[in-house]
Amino acid sequence: MEFIDLKSQYHASKGLIDRRIQEVLDHGQYIMGPEVAELEKRLATYTGARHCITVASGTEALLVALMALGVQAGDEVITSPFTFIATAEVVALLGAVPVFVDVDPRTGNLDPSLVEERITPRTRVVLPVSLYGQPADMHEINTVAERHGLAVVEDAAQSFGATYRGARSCNLSTVGCTSFFPSKPLGCYGDGGALFTNDELLARAMREIRVHGQSRRYVHTRVGVGGRMDTLQCAIVLAKLELFDWELAQRRRAAATYDALLGGRVSLIARPGDRSSALAQYTVLVEDRNAVQQALQAAGIPSVVHYPVPAHLQPAYVHLDPGANCPVAQALCDKVLSLPMGPYLPDEDIRAVCTALLDAVGVRGRAGAVRDDAPTRRAAQA
Template identity: 60%
Template sequence: MPFTDLRTQYEALRAGIHARMDRVLEHGQYILGPEVAELEEALRVRVGVRHCVTVGSGTDALLIALMALGVGPGDEVITTPFTFAATAEMIVIAGATPVFADVEPDTCNIDAKQVERLITPRTKCIMPVSLYGQVADMEELNAIAARHGLAVIEDAAQSFGASFQGRPSCGLSTFGCTSFFPSKPLGCYGDGGALFTDDDALAQAAREIRVHGQSKRYTHTRLGIAGRMDTLQCAIVLAKLERFDWEIARRKILGDQFRQRLQAAGAPVDLLAVRPDRDCVWGQFTVLAHDRAGLQQLLQEAGIPNAVHYPIPLTEQPVYRQYASAAGAPVAAAVAQRVLSLPFSADLTEQAMEQVVSALKAKATA
């Protein structure tokens, strides 16, 4: 059983993927070829913003957004301690200081109620993460940002295709940043990412930053990086877009079914909450285990892959511990001991779901 079934997806899209890749190989424009602009337009329309800028990875997207906003030494960025390291990593690489607000115990997303008290004169922006495929409370975060004149960068690496109050993830704030890492809801076959914004000046800055800060060839207007998404990867995402609406619908349906079956089986897990004003595309299908080590052993014995996203909050990571407050992040520390991600994709089979539920049910009745 695969943890993320990319093979079935590939078989369904094989002809379109090969046709798209062959076209790139024929025209030979591997860097900023026509598929790059084509993908940016398709994604821009889907999210409903004025600009989409493709970049080399979701991590690049975060760094470029920070750079475009002028975040640097002396600035603070409020973010979550419960996420992959790239979120805080890019804040530090930009020269700023990450300030960690604790998370909600039932969603694992940043707790908006904790954010405002952390704002200081040095705060430059807020960077929430839409964890596991569910958007954080962007209404409250945007309201806080507006009161204090701050930017908001949504780290939507796991939530492309999700919505909040009927609006798409990535189109909810100053910048939306997503990843096309292969296991994401919309993935390529390597690294890739994109930024989304309605701000013309920020979009122009992002386009220049991704090509070493060039406003035109060999004219370096600003500091930049090598942050382009290559044409072949854009071609793959274009091919995958043909099936994406179906996949997002399936993710929501399968997520609901999985949750209902786990609950009906009395599995020794708690389900994450999905707020009524948003949905979840289950970038990871994650539950809160009562006995994670025991469940992992049982799943391993049954041949069922699993993962922990994430075992150590950033406030306890050696390199980021210096940024933690004296109070730490107790909720993040608690959920880090319990989260368990189960096999999931749009092509999850009935047999695979039943196998996972049966294994966990056996643990509950042991």
């Protein structure tokens, strides 16, 4: 069993992907080819944002966003400790200070009620993470930020396609940043990412920063990076967009099956009703996680911990915010376990995962029968 089945995804879109790649090989414009602008237009339309700027990775997107907002050495950026390290990494790379605020125990997302107490005169940005594909409580975060004149950057690396109160992730704040890493809900076959904003001046700044700060060829109006997304990777994302909404629906189908088999028997990450998740991961909370993982492995079932150590306790970061107090994040890091997930995960595999998990955690009874609609799914893929 695959943790994320990228091979089946390729075969479902093989014709589209191969054609798109061949078109790039034929025209030979591997850097800033026509697919780059086409993808940016498609993604902007999808999210509802006025501007989309593709970049070399999700990490690059975060870095470019902070640079465009003028974050400098000594500034502070409030963020979550319960995330992949890139969120804090880009802050530190600019010489700024990541200030860690604890998370909501139900969702693992930044707790808006704790943000204001950590704002200081040096705070410039609030950087919430849409964890596991689900946006944080962006209205409350935006309200606090607006009260203090702060920008909000959504780290939406895992949540492209998700919604919050009817609006799309990546278009919920000053800037949204996403990733097209292969395992993301919308992924390419290497690294890639994108920024989204409704601010014309920010969009111009981000476009210039991604090409070494150029306003036009060999005229460098600001400090920048070599952060362009390759044309080939843009072509692959364009192909995958054709089935993306269907794949999101299949992720919801898989999550609903998991919910039905595990709900009330295993602790789950909550998904509040005012938002939808792109379901980049399906994550449960277990005691004695090492033993559970070993039992799953013995049954041939892969699992991953997202994430075992909070950012504020990582060796390279622990000194940056000595005042961080994040007991909820620490507790979640000890218990979270991500199970196989994806649009091509059949119900019979989910049932096998749930049976093995329930056995491992000592819950009586096995996962019950689930309707197998694989023929319907295969027909939809065709």
